[in-house]
Amino acid sequence: MLLPWEYGVRNLARRPVRTALTLVALATVVMLVFVVVGFIRGLERSLAVSGDENVVLVYSVNSEENIENSSIAARTPSLISASFDSVVDRFGVNHISPELYLGTRVTSSAGDEGLGLVRGVTLAAPLVRRSVQLIEGDWPEDGEVIVGRLAAAKLGSTNAAMSIGKRIEFEGRSWTIVGRFAAGGAAYESELWCPLDDFQTATKRQDLSLAAMLLSPSGSPAEVKLFCKERTDLELRAIRETDYYATLQQHYKPVRILAWFVVVLVSGAGVFAGLNMMYGAVAGRIREIATLQAIGFRRRAILVSLIQEGVLLAAAGSLLSGVIALTMLNGMAVRFTMGAFALRIDSVAILIGCGVGLLLGVLGALPPALKALRAEVATSLKAV
Template sequence: MLLPWEYGVRNLARRPMRTALTLVALATVVMLVFVVVGFIRGLEQSLTVSGDEDVVLVYSVNSEENIENSSIAARTPSLLTASLDGAVKRFGITNVSPELYLGTRVKTNDGDGGLGLVRGVTLSAPLVRRRVKLIDGDWPGEGEVMVGRLAAAKLGSSDDAMAIGQSVEFEGRQWQISGRFAAGGAAYESEIWCKLGDFQTATKRQDLSLVAMLLSPQSSAAEVELFCKERTDLELRANRETDYYASLQQHYKPVRLLAWFVVVLVSGAGIFAGLNMMYGAVAGRIREIATLQAVGYRRRAILISLVQEGVLLAAAGSLLSGVIALTMLNGMAVRFTMGAFTIRIDSVAILIGCGVGLLLGVLGALPPALKALRAEVATSLKAV
């Protein structure tokens, strides 16, 4: 026969201070798990949604995977459009975007700023970068820039300092912010965009970093790759945009593995903390446990009741942490080397966080309960 369900619930209410401390400890551990898993999921989501299967990037073969170090001739876009028919053409406009992409020091009005990512583009850029949407303000004109919604987080600045009408300084010039854009969580959201000609003048460069081509359904990236291999004098390489960001996934794989290792460490620490608190809770109830055995309850029933108490506390702590994570952490911007992204508390993060919490409740309650139940009933009844 099992103990009544209400018995375990009432036991938690009999010791409000100990219950509250245990609840806070469990909720803190689960919250740390939510933060780390949300970080991992946000990074993975940002890299996943950044690529477009129909877009091919053409950049320098010497830059390897770092496009910021790429330098190609300014005539490359015209060579590509003249030699290949694979790019989408609408209303007489070829969807090819020449771009100059650099990491440079950006100063804002509220401080020193930080290392920002600036992309010089033309009016054909939104035709190729189809995720980019202007959400406020206007497309940049002469001496103007538009900023991604996470650009402030990348610079370590406030949103007010990156508002429309404010100014930023980079490459020795002042630039006025004319608009803000979003890109559905893609990496572009941490960038600053300006006119290609203005950026080339400011940097005293006439070359490009890359050319992005939107291919038609009848074309394939293999045609562009073959052209780059045949024209060895240009020293170009072509890569589908999804493949490029997949390679970044592999580049950041050690970071993600380290983050998962932190989840394991935090969970292990939480289990030991739970063991410590549950040992203290059970140690003060030795006579109670012995009395239950004396009146006829089996050890299995008492063990289930003690585990029930631990699981109830862990479930309450997981629920509390989940609510806080969804309301306060979800969508929080995080600075990173590749730019910035948002912490993502999705279904996977909720499942892992709550699963760890329930695991803490079970594993934290079992060892002290088993130890108390192994003691002789007569000896335990005399315990003080």
């Protein structure tokens, strides 16, 4: 026969201070798990939604995977346009976006200075970067920029300092913010966009970093790759945009593995913390446990009751952490080497966080309960 369910609940209420401390400790451990898993899920989602299967990037073969170091001739987009019929052409406008992309020191209106990602673009950019949407303000003209939704986080500044009408400085010039854009969580959201000609003048460069081209459904990236291989004088390489961000996924794989290792370490630390607190809780109830055995309750029933108490506390701590994570952490911007991305507390993060919390409740209660039940009843009844 098992002990009544209410017995374990009442036991938690009899020791409010100890119960509250245990609850806070468990909630803290689960919260750390939410933060780390949210970081991993946010990074993976940012890279996953950044690519477009119909977009091909053409950049310098010498830059390897780092487009910021790429340098191609300014005539490259026109050469590509003349060489392929598969590039989308609507109303006489070829969907090829010449871009100058680099990292540079940016100073916000609040005086915050950080390494920002600036992309010089033309009016063709939103035709190719179809996930980009101007959510506020206007398209930039000379001396103006539009900022991504997460650009402030990338610079370590505030949204107020990066709002419309504020001025920022980079490449020795002052620029006026005239708009804000979003890209559905893609990597572009941490960038600053300005007119290509203006940016080339500021950087004293006439070359480009890349040309992004939108292919029609009948087009093939293999044709572009073949063109780049045949034109050895141009030293170009082509890659489908989704493949490019897939390589970044592999590049950051060690970071993700390390983050999962941190989840394991945090969970292990939580188990030991739970063991310590449960040992203390059970040590003060030796006579109570012995009395329950003396009046006829089996050890299995008492063990289930003690685990029930641990699981109840762990479930409450997981629920508390889950609410805080969803309301305060979900969507929080995190600065990273590739730019910035938002923490993502999704169903997977909730499942892992709550699963770890419940596991802590079981593993934390089981060893001390077994130790207390192994003691002789007569000896335990005399315990102080």
